[in-house]
Amino acid sequence: MGNLAIIPARGGSKRIPRKNIKSFLGKPIIAYSIETALKSGVFDAVMVSTDDEEIAEIARSFGASVPFLRSGKSSDDYATTADVVEEVLLSYKEIGVEFELGCCIYPTAPLIKNDKLKESFDLLTRQSFDTVFPVVQYSYPIQRAIKVDEQNKMNLFFDEYKNSRSQDLEELYHDAGQFYTFSVAKFLEKKELWTQNTGVIVLDELEVQDIDTITDWKLAELKYGLIQNTK
Numbered sequence: 001m002g003n004l005a006i007i008p009a010r011g012g013s014k015r016i017p018r019k020n021i022k023s024f025l026g027k028p029i030i031a032y033s034i035e036t037a038l039k040s041g042v043f044d045a046v047m048v049s050t051d052d053e054e055i056a057e058i059a060r061s062f063g064a065s066v067p068f069l070r071s072g073k074s075s076d077d078y079a080t081t082a083d084v085v086e087e088v089l090l091s092y093k094e095i096g097v098e099f100e101l102g103c104c105i106y107p108t109a110p111l112i113k114n115d116k117l118k119e120s121f122d123l124l125t126r127q128s129f130d131t132v133f134p135v136v137q138y139s140y141p142i143q144r145a146i147k148v149d150e151q152n153k154m155n156l157f158f159d160e161y162k163n164s165r166s167q168d169l170e171e172l173y174h175d176a177g178q179f180y181t182f183s184v185a186k187f188l189e190k191k192e193l194w195t196q197n198t199g200v201i202v203l204d205e206l207e208v209q210d211i212d213t214i215t216d217w218k219l220a221e222l223k224y225g226l227i228q229n230t231k
Contacts, residue, residue, distance in 0.1 A: 003100065004089075004099040004103070005037040005045070005046040006047060006088050006104045007033050007046070008049045008050075008070075008104065008106070009021075009048055010051050010052065011050065011075075016211070016214065016217065024110055025110075025221055030055070030059060030107040030108075032110035032112070033110075034062045036112050036113070036117070040118060041114075042103075042121055045099075047065045047066065049074075049087070049088050050066065051069055051072070056069065070087065071087060081104060082187075082192055086191060099184050100184055101184060103121075103179055103180065103181045104193070105117075106177060109177070111220065111223060111227065116134060119201050120133070120201055121181055128197075130190065131181065131183070131186075131195060132198070132200065133175060133176070133179065134176040134178050134179065135173040136176045137173050138172050140166070141161075143158050143164065143169045144158075144161060206223055209223050
């Protein structure tokens, strides 16, 4: 029994081709997730779940293990993160290896930090959460969200906040999209990463960047450089 890091990295990527191994400031982006997991010192094993031989080779070159390739079922466009995590845990169980705690780390999370991984494990065990994951505050109050119809007419999602000052509105957060730390037993029981007993740690906006477009990619590189220059 120990702690397992799972980095899911399938070969297919529609918006940014070969996204998981695309060069990010000189090395494959997946390398940052692998190296951070290894340097954190909290994992007994760091593995990459992939269906792609090239990704597997790169993952091994940066120190991760790839004990088995992902099945076709968990590699299609409909497979969820929970599906991938479950397959990994059950595959390990089949060869007689079980873990107490796990962490699913996304392969395109170069801004992830060692101390945040450690903080998530501490919170998970200290408060007996099922899962802990990082969140970041919305940069603008979502209570003032606007939708636009086909005639370019504006409508408010929440009309009751039309005259509210932004500083008077409740602070709200969203998933940072970096990792999920979880109790393996609880996950296998509930088959989900977001439960009614989920804790969060809060990240600064500089530490978070969703990467779905080339513009996102460039912003992530800028943020990474800023973080490195402030150390």
